[in-house]
Amino acid sequence: MSGSEINADLWMSEYITPWDIYVHGITEVIAYKKTAYQEMYIVETGAYGKALILDGKWQSCSVDEFLYHEPLVHPAAIYHGSPRKVLVLGGGEGATIREVLRWKTVEKVAMIDIDSEVVEACREYLPEMHANAFDDPRVELIIGDALEFLDTTEEQWDIIISDLSDPIEEGPSFQLFTKEYFEKAKRILSPGGYFVVQAGPVSPAEMKMHLRINNTLKAVFPNTYPFVSYVSTYGTPWGFVLASGEEINTRPEPEAIDKMLAEKTTGGFKMLDGITLLGLFNVGKHLREAIAAETEIYTLAKPPKFFGKGSLGK
Numbered sequence: 001m002s003g004s005e006i007n008a009d010l011w012m013s014e015y016i017t018p019w020d021i022y023v024h025g026i027t028e029v030i031a032y033k034k035t036a037y038q039e040m041y042i043v044e045t046g047a048y049g050k051a052l053i054l055d056g057k058w059q060s061c062s063v064d065e066f067l068y069h070e071p072l073v074h075p076a077a078i079y080h081g082s083p084r085k086v087l088v089l090g091g092g093e094g095a096t097i098r099e100v101l102r103w104k105t106v107e108k109v110a111m112i113d114i115d116s117e118v119v120e121a122c123r124e125y126l127p128e129m130h131a132n133a134f135d136d137p138r139v140e141l142i143i144g145d146a147l148e149f150l151d152t153t154e155e156q157w158d159i160i161i162s163d164l165s166d167p168i169e170e171g172p173s174f175q176l177f178t179k180e181y182f183e184k185a186k187r188i189l190s191p192g193g194y195f196v197v198q199a200g201p202v203s204p205a206e207m208k209m210h211l212r213i214n215n216t217l218k219a220v221f222p223n224t225y226p227f228v229s230y231v232s233t234y235g236t237p238w239g240f241v242l243a244s245g246e247e248i249n250t251r252p253e254p255e256a257i258d259k260m261l262a263e264k265t266t267g268g269f270k271m272l273d274g275i276t277l278l279g280l281f282n283v284g285k286h287l288r289e290a291i292a293a294e295t296e297i298y299t300l301a302k303p304p305k306f307f308g309k310g311s312l313g314k
Contacts, residue, residue, distance in 0.1 A: 022235035073099035090164040094130025150184035162197035211294040
């Protein structure tokens with residue numbers, strides 16, 4: 001291409017739709033493993049630092065992961081105000097628990113991940129993401145199945161964060177975006193607690209799964225609201241859903257949020273402040289209308305199926 005300089009010989013191609021591919025140049029494969037649950041790559045990219053790839057789907061990248069992990073964690077914590085106990089379902093890189101630990105009020109964080117080999121690889125090769133969060137005495141790492149944990153625990157949690165990989169049919173998260181799963185999470189949510197889920201892409205061509213996750217959560221929780229962050233390495237705006245028995249103020253006061261963050265956290269945010277939170281909840285009219293019109297609910301009998309897998313090649 002005239003005027004362009006290509007600096008990679010290896011490319012990670014992620015299939016966004018049947019007609020669209022998003023491609024990242026890879027400069028080094030740091031680790032590869034076919035685990036009992038999924039295929040894992042940890043790679044060095046040309047532009048975005050180190051990245052974790054699971055089943056051909058981009059998970060997070062060290063340069064822009066804050067655009068995903070800060071929105072995933074902090075809106076729920078802000079709305080709660082003083083979370084003490086936080087449950088993270090998934091979260092292999094450790095970046096989610098890193099963000100949870102910014103809250104001074106937090107006394108315990110439990111992270112449940114099914115794949116010990118992915119977690120260990122992330123601990124070894126992605127210190128930029130976990131920042132030694134696994135070593136914090138407040139953290140309890142449990143290698144196990146999220147559904148089994150939800151069925152057997154009697155502990156109650158102020159915040160539950162569903163940070164699961166996309167529901168690829170042969171992947172470990174295939175049935176964890178369903179009404180039954182959300183009901184199990186609601187059972188162990190403390191009074192006044194908040195549940196948040198990463199809920200897929202929201203571009204006009206890709207939003208079907210996000211709409212149905214919203215609708216499924218509305219069948220379980222009295223109050224839900226979507227919000228959006230643009231994560232550059234995903235090549236698409238990314239959706240989340242906040243759910244609670246409490247009302248959700250979608251027009252938070254930025255100055256009050258900044259005051260809370262200054263008092264109750266250790267700081268260090270790259271993205272999140274009061275103005276950012278207000279912006280996250282200003283969801284586009286087209287998306288709000290599409291969510292309102294959606295009727296399908298995901299169940300274990302009819303779970304979501306995320307489109308496609310990526311591939312690594314020259």
